[in-house]
Amino acid sequence: MPEIPDLNIFSSNLSRRLVGKTLASIHIPISRQLKVSENVIQEALEGQPLTAINRIGKELHFLFGNGHVLSIHLMLHGTMYWYENENTSRFTIAELLFADGTGLAVTDWQKAVILTLDPKPNGVPDAMDLPAGYLKTALAKLSKPIKTVLTDGKTVQGIGNAYVDEILYAAKISPFSKANKIPEAHIEVLTQAIKNVLTDAENHIRGNFPDTITEKERDFLQVHRPKQTLTLKGEVILKAELDKRKTYYTESQQLFE
Known part of the structure; x- marks a missing residue:
């Protein structure tokens, strides 16, 4: 996607x-x-x-x-x-x-x-334009797994299955963590990871496929690597299913529950 x-x-x-x-x-x-x-x-x-x-x-x-x-x-x-x-x-x-x-x-x-x-606006903030402190307030009300919260489009717009795995890996948060159990300090790290991961990915794709209007390779991704067993850093990739989505993560990602 x-x-x-x-x-x-x-x-x-x-x-x-x-x-x-x-x-x-x-x-x-x-x-x-x-x-x-x-x-x-x-x-x-x-x-x-x-x-x-x-x-x-x-x-x-x-x-x-x-x-x-x-x-x-x-x-x-x-x-x-x-x-x-x-x-x-x-x-x-x-x-x-x-x-x-x-x-x-x-x-x-x-x-x-x-x-x-003529689609109607839904009022959900874009992942690249989150208001200061937004995630802290929003996550406190939600007990669903953080991966579900970030991808269902009800709290944040624009993040899908591949990049949510990348974001949570960068933030060192398990995709199975309950959203309202994530400490404030880790929410700040998560907020920054969202922007960094998406910006770096865009820069990579634009640099390699500057004129594209079709989805290109994602070999540069760190953990969302369906055909690989190791991250680019050499960590073992764990694979599971969460809300019918294939999920890729590592043991280094902390679980909050």
């Missing part, structure tokens, strides 16, 4: 190529995830200039000149591809064709990508 580091790069690369262009047509051949009809989306967006593309949590928001917004949530396996005039990509969920012939195809073999017209 693309997470904050990937989506920040996608957003900037899509913006560089598309912002300022007029959307000539949008076609959504797989419409089962839509909350409104394809016709409603076409009437709202076609003929409008694209004014900005922003990342909101795990979504990309395409802002148009008339104020309408198209949100794209790539889910687990959604992928985007460029095309010129004619889209030949398989498993296409949506295709956006701009007036100059530039096209963007959104595909997903699982057909799970979610497109939303």
Whole structure:
């Protein structure tokens, strides 16, 4: 699943190529995830200039000149591809064709990508913009495992399965720790780890794949390494399942319960 580091790069690369262009047509051949009809989306967006593309949590928001917004949530396996005039990509969920012939195809073999017209804000702070002291107050009210809290989107936006493992590894906190049992000092470390891990990952991906709009390798990750048995530092990777999510961690991560 693309997470904050990937989506920040996608957003900037899509913006560089598309912002300022007029959307000539949008076609959504797989419409089962839509909350409104394809016709409603076409009437709202076609003929409008694209004014900005922003990342909101795990979504990309395409802002148009008339104020309408198209949100794209790539889910687990959604992928985007460029095309010129004619889209030949398989498993296409949506295709956006701009007036100059530039096209963007959104595909997903699982057909799970979610497109939303004019999504409503949910008020949950983004992982990269947490208010001072926010986690201390929020975690005190929650007894669920900290991994669940950080990934369910109800407390923090934008963190998914891979990077939550990386963040908790960096903070030396077990993913099974109860959120309201984590000491204040460790919450401060966790808050800093969120920003550091996501920033470092974005810098790595941008440095190696500066023009990408598709998810790339994650061999640089420290502990979320499904095909490996050791971290990059040589620690044994422990594997478990938490709330149906594959979880990777080490014995060095402290359990608070």
